[in-house]
Amino acid sequence: MNGSPVSTYRLQIRPAFGFDDVADLAGYLDSLGVSHAYLSPVLQPTPGSTHGYDVVDHTRLNAEAGGRPAFE
Structure with missing residues (x-):
């Protein structure tokens, strides 16, 4: 995707998400038009934050959120 964002969405990473x-x-965010x-x-x-x-x-990426393996 190139150019300026059309629509943005912020996601808060934490152990439960x-x-x-x-x-x-x-896919859901894409269907809403989030670019x-x-x-x-x-x-x-x-730990436990x-x-x-x-x-x-x-x-390091947040291990409780899946770390590098889940990020990639």
């Missing part, structure tokens, strides 16, 4: 859940929503989704936050937070803004490792 991980990267696999984001992938499952992709771009953005995730926040995706980096490794304090419910919001993810307490990042403790800027080199």
Whole structure:
């Protein structure tokens, strides 16, 4: 997809809603006309964090959300 976003949708990554859940929503969001989704936050937070803004490792994706394997 090129150009400016037509419609955006923000998804909050947390243990109860991980990267696999984001992938499952992709078709639905597309059917709504969402051109771009953005995730926040995706980096490794304090274990058990419910919001993810307490990042403790800027080199790793959130393991409780599926980590790199689920992200890819």
